[in-house]
Amino acid sequence: MNMHANEINSTAQSTTAPSLSVETGLTRKTLPTPAELRGRYPLSHELTDRIAHHRREVSRILNGEDSRLLVVVGPCSLHDDAAALDYGRRLAEVARAHADTMLIVMRAYVEKPRTTVGWKGMVYDPDHTGTGDLAEGLRRSRHLLLRLAELGLPLATEALNPLVMRYLEDLISWTAIGARTAESQPHRELVSDLAMPVGIKNATDGSVDAAVNGMQAASQPHESIGIDDNGQVAALSTAGNPDTHLVLRGGRGITNYDTESVRMAQHRLREKGVNTRVMIDCSHDNARKQHQMQSVIAGEILEQRQAGNAGIVGLMLESFITEGRQDMSDEAAYGVSITDPCLGWDETVRLLQLLHNGLGSIPSRGKDMAMVADLVAS
Incomplete structure (x- = not known):
């Protein structure tokens, strides 16, 4: 019996428990805190007030108190500071010319969701080398967004990593939650905490329920885990965001910008008791990945507005200096997208002029537009 016990003890001593850690070659680098980066690239009091004004303008459009069309337009992603600023200067001039019919907001996306792998945006890989440098990416992203905001343009971005938004949110006037993250609880908690309007896109299969549920969730207070301005992990108490809305971007094999699809989406929003006003993404699955289709879709949206659906309050366009896209290389052309x-630019100017002319023919009804939107959605 004692020999058996000794054998057991010997076996136990010679057998080591399996290790739960896996050697991956992981390295950790300390990043600047949000407060440090804001201190390096601060907003002036004037710019802070201007961004707050832009947010109020967007909110008024979403609530039917401003009859203008909200147009979010710009590059699929920002990858070249000089080209982005060149585009921004051009867009700021056009925005001023059309300010009575449209509130033009520049796409300023520094993070990109990937279906599998690929360039994830300036934040993660600012030099397009694939090696990644988050500290430099965060620095360059904030600096570029600050310079764009100083042009007088409202800026839009997609909230992909909730931690990244802590570094940039004070520069942004409108935020998107993408189709892949519409169901994400951390993103709903983030939206609940953002002091700006947020559009939530329908899911990649085209269904709107995830986005509608996200709107409901984000309107409520939440307790969540995040970081504070000093980079400390903290318990965050959010207040709830009253300014969320649906973005229709199509789905796998389907579009949802037509009159019936919009009506059905607005009916679903009404059933759930949330904002029935919608924005339409003219790119992505609505355009069936054909960027030239954006102009056709924008024209159809204008026709729906002219027919009385004031509940379509905005649209999104992907636009840059030169048409098309390219793979990133040492010989990359100036002003051409490296993502979608x-x-x-010429087609963008033509299209914005077309929208301006068409919207100018619609009598402005101010708050009466909200009544029209409700009737269309019912």
Whole structure:
């Protein structure tokens, strides 16, 4: 019996428990805190007030108190500081010319969701080398967004990593939650905490329920885990965001910008008791990955507005200096997207002028537009 016990003890001593850690070659680098980066690239009091004003303008459009069309337009992603600023200067001039019919907001996306792998945006890989440098990416992203905001343009971005938004949110006037993250609880908690309007896209299969549920969730207070301005992990108490809305972007094999699809989406929003006003993404699955289709879709949206659906309050366009897209290389052309293909500048100007002329023919009804939107959605 004692020998058996000794054998057991010997076996136990010679057998080591399996290790739960896996050697991956992981390295950790300390990043600047949000407060440090804001201190390096601060907003002036004037710019802070201007961004707050832009947010109020967007909110008024979403609530039917402003009859203008909200147009979010710009590159699929920002990858070249000089080209982004060149585009921004051009867009700021056009925005001023059309300010009575449209509130033009520049796409300023520094993070990109990937279906599998690929360039994830300026934040993660600012030099497009694939090696990644988050500290430099965060620095360059904030600096570029600050310079764009100083042009007088409202800026839009997609909230992909909730931690990244802590570094950039004070520069942004409108935020998107993408189709892949519409069901994500951390993103709903983030939206609940953002002091700006947020559009939530329908899911990649085209269904709107995830986005509608996200709107409901984000309107409520939440307790969540995040970081504070000093980079400390903290318990965050959010207040709830009253300014969320649905973005229709199509789905796998389907579009949802037509009159019936919009009506059905607005009916679903009404059933759930949330904002029935919608924005339509003219790119992505609505355009069936054909960037030239954006102009056609924008024209159809204008026709729906002219027919009385004031509940369509905005649209999104992917546009850059030169049409199309390219792979990143040492010989990359100036002003061409390295992610999704975009409309070129000349077509963008033509399209915005078309929208301006068409919207100018619609009598402005101010708050009466909200009544029209409710009737269409019912």
